[in-house]
């Protein structure tokens with residue numbers, strides 16, 4: 001029997017328990033992405049709350065990939081010291097921390113990313129996204145290189161791992177999606193071609209960080225939009241991950257909206273990606289983390305007992321209760337008090353916090 005709150009060695013990481021803080025944009029960085037001191041303080045507090053592994057919110061790998069105000073960015077070597085302070089704050093509190101590296105592609109915000117966003121294909125504007133410029137084929141190696149250089153900086157800054165963001169409709173998700181990727185060249189068309197960008201990013205990241213450094217991925221298994229990535233294709237991608245050097249897969253889904261579901265009221269609403277985790281188990285032997293509406297300790301433990309997941313990943317509950325793991329350990333809570341209202345996500349111009357009294 002594995003215990004949610006007992007230490008574990010996994011994916012080249014030593015963790016004090018199986019609770020993970022899923023990447024959550026903290027919005028506590030300067031306009032160029034350099035973390036403000038408050039970000040290190042906030043991650044230190046989270047670590048003191050007892051979570052096993054923290055994943056820092058998505059961090060842009062170059063300025064044209066910036067999605068929102070306050071987003072962290074790690075695209076210059078002189079930013080490394082500010083990130084090191086975050087890693088130190090977490091380590092001093094006995095925790096472990098990874099950085100999620102990302103390029104927002106067409107979900108970059110023109111106000112913050114220096115102009116028109118770039119994307120695999122130039123599509124019409126949507127509620128979420130302006131018209132993007134199609135990435136020229138000769139620009140692709142430079143983009144891949146920016147992920148790899150960001151990963152190198154993550155390692156140099158003293159973090160325990162790097163996580164590649166391949167979910168929620170950002171650049172890697174856009175390449176994977178037949179809806180967002182209409183390219184006719186070697187980077188579009190059949191799944192093999194749509195997955196080539198991810199494959200090359202993973203390879204370049206691995207080449208920079210070396211064979212022993214943990215490389216994690218957050219994978220969106222399906223887009224929830226017509227013509228988007230299907231679950232069948234998402235599972236094929238999951239099946240490729242081991243061969244491209246990934247150490248652990250966190251399962252999510254939804255291009256843009258859909259990953260942070262509202263109205264997680266009863267235990268029946270909880271763990272909405274658990275059914276997908278069961279499918280992913282069949283196609284890979286990599287360790288899995290599952291996110292999405294995990295709220296009750298009993299459900300988390302059951303997911304471990306049934307072998308559905310190896311780590312339990314939480315975002316919104318830890319915004320409201322950074323010390324939830326400690327409360328579980330001390331028997332002071334059996335269920336997160338987060339009501340999944342998404343005000344934390346909607347108030348996107350402010351540093352991230354819980355808005356419910």
Ligand SMILES: Cc1cc2nc3c(=O)[nH]c(=O)nc-3n(C[C@H](O)[C@H](O)[C@H](O)COP(=O)(O)O)c2cc1C
Nearest residue numbers: 022023024025057058260292293314315316344345
């Ligand atoms: C305020 C906020 C910021 C988020 N930022 C990120 C992010 O930077 N990277 C990411 O992969 N997911 C992000 N997410 C999604 C969460 O990590 C998580 O996948 C989703 O909220 C479902 O988990 P939960 O029910 O535990 O909140 C964010 C969610 C919220 C509410």
